[in-house]
Amino acid sequence: MPKLELLPAVDVRDGQAVRLVHGESGSETSYGSPLEAALAWQSSGAEWLHLVDLDAAFGTGDNRALIAEVAGAMDIKVELSGGIRDDASLEAALATGCRRVNLGTAALETPEWVAKVIAEHGDKIAVGLDVRGTTLRGRGWTRDGGDLYETLARLDSEGCARYVVTDIAKDGTLQGPNLALLRDVCAATDKPVVASGGVSSLADLRAISLLVPEGVEGAIVGKALYAKAFTLEEALKAVAG
């Protein structure tokens, strides 16, 4: 059985690595230099980095130069998110050398553009399905953007390669992942799913690992690593199988 991929997260707001609670602007805890955080996850054995420009996601500016610096310094694969909503922002994101990008708001607001870039870029494009219940949220998770399963069916029909599923109610809370949601999404699509939100313990990672046969490919880990609930080395060992 393939092992669960782990994607330690570096979310950048105002030039700092931060963690939010429920993705709410203003709930930030700061963890210093994004580059230092990313290099630390790389030296601890990460194969992926989940890198987010939160200012771009919230529409409060961007950290584009810093994000490019961090992505460019990585020898590992980078998944880049936040504010990728048109040709210019997509071009800038792909020019960082990242392995793939996550589109959030664009998948809700400009579906024709998203279908076009999926057709052009294949598995370099993933869609972030950020949900409260089964309602998608965009624009920094401040606006409703339609039904999860209707959107998933549309994106599947357009050939979307992968989904990053975040339960906003769990994100940044250390309350455990929403395993039922992950199972439901895996049942609704044949495409791989990356789990995001709520991981608090090695037991949570083992529980997500049990969903690999159902279609979960990876898990994003944020707050738990910064809060030192476990080390990345311990996490990688826990999912090694």
Ligand SMILES: O=C(O)c1ccccc1N[C@@H]1O[C@H](COP(=O)(O)O)[C@@H](O)[C@H]1O
């Ligand atoms: O990761 C977060 O904590 C987060 C919080 C609030 C908004 C977005 C967040 N992250 C990721 O950003 C992209 C969405 O950005 P956009 O809508 O495409 O501009 C998505 O991957 C979110 O998971």
